[in-house]
Amino acid sequence: MASKIRVVLRPVKSIVVRFCPFESNVESTRKFLGCINHKKIQATNKNCEVTADVRHDGSEPLVDVMFADGERLIMKGANLTTIEMLTALGSRCNAKELKEEQKGKKKSP
């Protein structure tokens, strides 16, 4: 199910996924990382760097998304499901795409 959600990563500059694998609340974050690395989603933006930061300090899982216009989205995955995280990211990306399209339309004519 989570692989069916399509996220367009064009407005995203980088994604850092930080988690501690020996904790028990990292399942959704790890699945999120797996879905983000899917080839179809990666194909939407080849310049987007996805980094996985594996630690062992008991910190909670974190997804840090840096957008191209400087905005930052931090998702704390301890109590979120994979689908929620993907839809949140997807909706923000779509909103940014729409904004850019409108800007492009305003400039062109």
Place this chain on the structure above:
Amino acid sequence: MAALSGGGGAPWRRGWLPALQFVRRGSKAVTRHWKAMHFQRQKLMAVTEYVAPRPAVPPRCLAPRKETREEDNGYVRLLRRQVEEVFRNNRLIAVCQYNSMPGEDVVLMRHYLRKHNIEVKFVLNEIVRPVLSQSKYKNLLPLFVARNILLVSREAKVKEMLRVLKGVPQINLLGACIDDTILSRKGVENFAKLPSLEASQGQTVGALALLPSQTSSLLQRGSAHLTALLDQHIRRLQAGETGSPAEPGPAQSSGAH
């Protein structure tokens, strides 16, 4: 169609066809368009509608039925045995998260790791989890969520493994079990920086042997010091004797002592 309406005059009704009695004109019983049922038929259908039987006691009031566990598939048993074997035979078992990689990259990575005698095994969590929960590796259980692969090897060539994994961004090392010791990612990196076993053994032996080698010289230091002092004294006396003949006095006193 309406020509043969035999219900009319003849009293013996030889040619009475009930179908034609009721249908004067129009369609037959089976039509291509939707046709409303006859009213009597409608009533019959309404009366004879199916009513599902309801159980006397609603099912949620009864005790819950214990789900019978599926019998163990032979294939599942085989895979479990393989996993147990892997954990028994190999010194180095590294658990990594596998994010989807293109096929050629997988093959290349397997090739580079095979050169260092490291095998790549794809594992299913449902098989590994029960095996681990019954063995002594219970603390590795939280690692087995989402897609994982195991890198196993009989020797512990951690540096080479880390080098190969650095070149593959889609595989994230989560932890490892080296010589029955569970290590986190940082632990694995520290382990890679350690000197080899022979070098550390040599260092330990050297450090331990250093102190006993000094013991003999320590014990002999006192008497060696005394000997050196006496030698010096004699030399000084001999030097003094050549100047003046006062030597026998101190020689006799030292002999008396």
